[in-house]
Structures are given as structure tokens and as C-alpha cells.
Amino acid sequence: MINLQNINVSFRKGNTKSIFGKERQQVLKDVSMNVEEGDCVGIIGESGSGKSTLGCVICGLLKPDSGKVYVKKPISVVFQDYSTSVDPRFTVNDIIIESLTVRERRDGIKLNKDNEVYRLLELVGLGQEYILRYPHELSGGQLQRICIARAVALQPRIILFDEAISSLDAHTQVQVMDLLRQIKLKYSLTYVFITHDLTSVTYLCNKVLFLYNGQVVETCNIDGLRTIKNEYAKNLLNSIMDVPVK
Amino acid sequence: MWKKLFKNKTALIMLIIIFATTIVGIFAPLFASHDPYEIDVMNKFAVISLEYPLGTDNLGRCILSRMIYGIRPTLFLSLMTMIGTISIGMVMGLLAGYFRGVVDEIIMRIIDVMLSFPSQIMIFAIVALLGVDVRNVIIANVIIKWAWYARMVRTNVMKYRSKNFILFSRCIGNRESFILFRHLLPSISWEMAVLATLDIGWAILDISTFSFLGLGVQAPTPEWGAMLNEAKNVMTTNPVQMIAPGVAIVTCFVSILIS
């Protein structure tokens, strides 16, 4: 489904416009990863470790300096910052219809859009009364559900979540994670789940990838967490969970 | 937005002034009591009366009627200026913000150069170069002002193109035209509109200034700046003639700036 080989990404350093601004900051170094159909891969790393950048590469929003990218289309994405994720001038209806239109064009079909919007809202646990609301009239959790609905509306093979639940409160996080689990089963999707929080990974994912300073330092299955060798990953595990790591 | 407006009394009053002025200007023949060109030398410098609510000028023309007809060129010309500046600024800004790289560098350098000139003096220079004519005043204004808009559009394009909702559209492979016309332009035009309304005040002032200096609208066409110019000639004998156009220009300018 996803296959990345030796990805390198760098950005120009600083914001200063200097003619000598050739200095570049390497954000991803030699990153390789492989995701099979039906997987849920967690990408874990502290902030600034290049997780979002890796996400952009996977979504095709960023071309790497070097390396091979293969990602099965269609792919959809849910971002952390739900407040800028949707156009503030769009109603919930417009937001979901944008995805539906893209799907219509892709598959060359005609959808009953009203029905689809109802169905998707129901899927994410929102009632019909939300259809004509604007983003600022929704709470964070509701808005993130809309973002999930519009990601699903595309009928993608893969959905990428970039810290999609991190900025929700704990109670909502659990609800949304349950929702994501259901959706994954229902549509047999593949997930890439970017986060800095291990608990959500253990809850959802079957594979984990540790990113540190732009490098993949450890890849393992979820039940292999206890046998991790890498120092950084160990520390991370120890600090977050009470799992004794040898 | 409308609620906010109704709370702000000054802005509302100013808006009503602008709106009323526009209406009166458009339907000038209905409101004006006299032909603005009708000369009646016997009746010059008439004081305020029922027949001539603002008196008559040095040629015996009804000042009120000339004021009312003068709204038309002022509004029309400033609108032309705004349309010209905004469209050029928009295109250049979009080009710079969209393609970045070399295109951006070139356009930005041009903008920097344009912005480094003192604008009033440049307008004079251009009018002097092209010849005295209203059209040239507009052209000069557009040449000087587009850079402001271009820079603002570019900044906004940069700001919005990395917003998540546009990234999402890109990611799911939506059309570039949808992103441009449904997401990007509506986001930008809101801020453009604010700047444009502020700027239309300046455009009116500019055109009046140039007409006053005899470089824009030519006598006997009624235009507030040009009328002020004519009044200036008889300032020592009949200073009252300056009041009406002067007050009108200031009121209009202030209304637009405040609202």
C-alpha cells in the first residue's frame, strides 16, 4: 500500500532571505517504511522530529529531495488543527460535498449527495441538525468528526491521521478512537496514525515506527514493544507506560 | 457582520452618507434643480436662497446642481482606479504567490521598486509624461497603487496555501480551479475588500487633488476638485464658493475612512 525508500527531505534554514541561504536543515534522513493493506501503522516521535513532514510526503503534498515514494491512491488525511482544516466559509454540507464531488469525478459515478451527507454524518455520530452549520458553530470534537466524515466520504484506501486526536480532551479522544476503529473495520481501510502519544497507538495500531531526529530508529509490531532495543524508544516507552522494558 | 455594524453608530452613519451620496449621484437629474452648465452671469455670486440652496458661482451656475452632478465623475473615476489597481494587483500577487521561485523573485523586485517611490510625486511625473488628461491620472494612479495590492495578495496567498483546508483539497486531488476560486480567492477577497474601501477614499482625494491642480477633470465639467479650483480664482472676492466642494470632499473622504 505504502512503500517509501530512503526518503530525504530538507528545508532551507531560517526565514532570512539571504543570497547565501544555501544552508539546509535535514528534516528526514533516509526514511524507509512499508505498510501492508489493512495495517494500522503508528508513527511516534517527539515534536519536531519530522512526523508531519513524513505525513506530507505520504500524502504527496511534498516532494522529497531524494528517494522513492509509492502510495496507493486514493488517500485521505485528517489533520491535528481542526480549526484550520476546514474552510470557514463552508457549511458542513459544503465541506463533505467537496470530497463527494472528487469521488464522483474519480469513479465516474453520480451520487445522491444529500443522502450521502446524512449517512456520513450518522456514521460519525452527528445528527442532521449540523448540516447547515458553519465550522465556528461546532465544538472541537464535532469539527474533528466532520473532518473524519469528509475523509471517509472520499472512499479512500488509506487515511492518514496527523495527530488527529491530540488536541481533543481525553474523553473525546476515546470516543473518536472507537469511531476510527469501527470505520476501519467497516471499510477495510489502512491507517497511518501519527502521534506523540503512545497510549493511542497501543489502542489502535498493529505496527509502530519510532521517529527520532528525522530517522527511523525502530520499527516493530505492537506485541514486540517489550523487546525493543533502541535506547530512545525504550526511554519513550518507560516514560509513558509502566511497561518494564528489559 | 451586520450586527457589528449596527452597534457601531459612527460607521453606520458614515455608511449611510456614502450610500446616499452614491444614489444622489446616480440619479443626479432628479435631484438637481438646475442645469449644471447653465450660465447666468447676471446672477453670479447669488447668496443662499430657495432657488439656489447653495448660491451660485462666479458664472452664475447653481452650485448645488454642480455638486450633485460632480458626484458622478468623482465616483466613476475612483471606481475605475480601484478596478484597475485591484485587478492588476490581484493577477501579479497570485502569480507571485502561486508559482513562487523565479516568477516570485522578479515580481517582488518590481514591487519593491514601485513601493520605494513617493507615490504623489510619481503620479505627477507620470501625468506630466503622458499629458494632462483624466485618463492619465487614472493610469498613473493604477501604476503607482497596484504594487500595494500585489504585495498583499501575495502575502495572503502564501498564508492560505499552507492552510490545512487547502492542503486537504490538494491531497484528495481536487481541481486546482476549485482550490483557487472556492477556497483561495474568497479567503483573500475579504481582506482585499477592507483595504479597497479604505483606498477608495484616497482615490477620491487623489482625483479631486489633480482636478484642483488642473491636471485631471477639466472645466466646465462639474467635479468637486475642479470646482474647488474654479472657486480658488475668486477666493478673495467670494470665499463662500469654496465651502461646498471643500466640505463635500472632506466628508466623503472621512466617511469612507471611518466606515
Ligand SMILES: Nc1ncnc2c1ncn2[C@@H]1O[C@H](COP(=O)(O)OP(=O)(O)O)[C@@H](O)[C@H]1O
Ligand atoms: N515548510 C517548512 N519550512 C522549513 N522548515 C520546516 C517546514 N516544515 C517543517 N519544518 C521543520 O522540520 C522539522 C520537523 O517538523 P515537523 O515534521 O512538523 O515535526 P513534527 O510534526 O514531528 O512535530 C521542524 O524542525 C521544523 O522546523
Ligand SMILES: [Mg+2]
Ligand atoms: Mg506535526
